Amino acid sequence: xDYNISTELQQYVDSNxxxxxxxxxxxxxxxxxxDIFLIPFSLFFCGFAxxxxxxxxxxxxxxxxxxxxxxxxxxxxxxxxxxxxxDAKQRENTYYGLTNDRIIIKSGIYTKSIKSLNIxxxxxxxxxxxxxxxxxxxxxxxxxxxxxxxxxxxxPGVNETPSLDLIQDVRKVYNKIVExxxxx
Numbered sequence: 001x002d003y004n005i006s007t008e009l010q011q012y013v014d015s016n017x018x019x020x021x022x023x024x025x026x027x028x029x030x031x032x033x034x035d036i037f038l039i040p041f042s043l044f045f046c047g048f049a050x051x052x053x054x055x056x057x058x059x060x061x062x063x064x065x066x067x068x069x070x071x072x073x074x075x076x077x078x079x080x081x082x083x084x085x086x087d088a089k090q091r092e093n094t095y096y097g098l099t100n101d102r103i104i105i106k107s108g109i110y111t112k113s114i115k116s117l118n119i120x121x122x123x124x125x126x127x128x129x130x131x132x133x134x135x136x137x138x139x140x141x142x143x144x145x146x147x148x149x150x151x152x153x154x155x156p157g158v159n160e161t162p163s164l165d166l167i168q169d170v171r172k173v174y175n176k177i178v179e180x181x182x183x184x
Contacts, residue, residue: 005022005023005024005095005096005097006019006022006097008095008106009022009095009097009104009106012097012104012106012114012116013097013099013104014099014101016101017099017100017101017102018099018100019097019098019099020098020099020100020176020180021096021097021098021173021176022095022096022097022098023095023096023164023167023168023173024091024094024095024096024167025091025094025096025164025165025166025167026091026134026166026167026168027088027091027092028088029084029085029087029088030084030087030088030091030166038079039080041079042076042079042080043080045072045075045076045079046073046076046077046079046080047076048076049069049072049073049075049076050073050076052069052072053066053069053070053072053073056068056069086109089109090107090108090109091165091166093107093108093109094106094107094165095107096164096167098173098176098177098180100180101118101119101120101180102116102117102118102119103116103117103119103122103139103162103164103177104116105117105162105164115162117139117162119177119180119181120181122139122140122177122181124139124140124141125137125138125139125174125177125178126138127170127171127174128170129170129171133168133169133170133171134166134167134168134169134170135166135167135170135171136163136164136165136166136167136170137163137164137167137170137173137174137177138161138162138163139161139162139163140161140162141161
């Protein structure tokens with residue numbers, strides 16, 4: 001267990017609980033499977049918005065036409081670059097803890113959000129493991145209406161189910177959770 005992560009989470013641990021595992025998601029820019037489609041789409045969207053804006057400015061069209069394009073240029077830039085930066089910043093401020101009773105997820109960029117999941121009541125736990133042993137553990141059922149297999153996880157701050165995202169040794173953590181569930 002990492003001392004710095006334990007210190008971050010200790011104030012949220014009850015007196016009768018003990019931290020069994022702590023972790024953090026992988027930091028830095030991360031490309032997800034949804035990016036196969038989102039990167040080309042966002043480049044096209046942003047490119048068209050910039051084209052619209054510059055054409056409206058240079059063609060002598062009314063100034064309002066150019067102003068109409070500004071929000072689309074901003075959205076396009078966020079889709080191309082900003083979402084990766086926001087996602088990286090969110091993961092940089094995220095801490096995970098597993099106690100003998102619950103899972104604690106501390107996150108947030110500007111405000112602190114604490115999510116506590118009672119291990120006894122978790123019924124649907126699934127994990128995805130990559131070749132290097134890292135992966136994600138999802139708690140609860142995914143919403144079938146969401147856009148892709150990753151749901152809306154491609155947009156920072158929108159996560160349909162609680163998860164331990166991009167953690168090391170995902171199988172070991174999953175097995176610890178199952179072990180705690182069986183001991184209850």
